[in-house]
Amino acid sequence: MKAYVVNQWLKGPEDLVLSTNVPEPEPKQGELQIEVKAIGLNFFDTLMIQGRYQIKPPFPFVPGGEFAGVVKKSTVSQYKAGDRVFGSGFSFAEVITVEASKVLPIPKNFSFEQAAGLYITWPTSYAALVLRAQLKAGEYCLVHAAAGGVGIAAVQIAKAIGAKVIATAGSTDKLEIAKKFGADYAVNYRDKDWTEQVKKITNGHGADVVYDPVGLIEQSTKCTAWNGRILVVGFAKGTFEKLPTNRVLLKNISIVGIHWGAYTKNEPESIPKVWEGLFGLFESGRVQPALYHKVYNLANLPQGMDAINNRETYAKVVATVGGHDSKI
Structure with a gap:
């Protein structure tokens, strides 16, 4: 599969290289294997590959913080293959594994692109x-x-x-x-x-x-x-x-x-309340995800990161992964 793999701290997005023969990761117990359909880009993605973010994964690692996609394999009862989900994980890849606790079902009528920027x-x-x-x-x-x-x-x-x-x-x-x-x-x-x-x-x-x-x-x-x-x-x-x-x-x-x-560690009881409030807003139509007019793809994803860093963008910047109908 294709993925961005970081083996050392980089100067910036321009140093990211897309690898084409990365093995697909297999889910451990409590995890899901996800076919990524869209990636939400964030300013902190650049900090992470530079070693300037509070989270510093061990090398080698796939960077990224947000995604939306389809479950390929599940080790938990609440999700099954084919479910449309969004969440947080190391997402700059075609296929990822992620803890089921960091995933939620995509709200009704939301596209993968809209859902990719929801979780954070x-x-x-x-x-x-x-x-x-x-x-x-x-x-x-x-x-x-x-x-x-x-x-x-x-x-x-x-x-x-x-x-x-x-x-x-x-x-x-x-x-x-x-x-x-x-x-x-x-x-x-x-x-x-x-x-x-x-x-x-x-x-x-x-x-x-x-x-x-x-x-x-x-x-x-x-x-x-x-x-x-x-x-x-x-x-x-x-x-x-x-x-x-x-x-x-x-x-x-x-x-x-x-x-x-830090709520996961320090105040986990508040997390369901926040998502309950948000899903109520999503389903009511009173709010809607706003997307930057230019949608990137996996190959030119670093350009999207640069655009964020240069403050050229607005709303949520998203990269799609593979051709797909975003509503399916």
């Missing part, structure tokens, strides 16, 4: 807004990088909750995409006065919840409301910020971290 992106945003920030209807929710993978999910979830959503992005095109998926207001965070724009939109109140996967917390404290909650989702800018704790004190601000991947 959507629960991250849902857990951040619902569990950690406890966002309420009527509150102002400021979503940074609102046209990105987690950002566009956050916009839709916040709207479904009933919040007033202020989207930020770095271009007019991306702001239009955020508005298309439900944002009430749009602000370009490249504008020097963007925090003043947020305050004007909120009539001086400020944002009750700030969702930040970029690294704009220091600036966001200037336009955060009293009792505001700032969610630390990620660091797309590539640096860790020093916070103005005087503003944190004076505005009663809570700085709230969200590390969805």
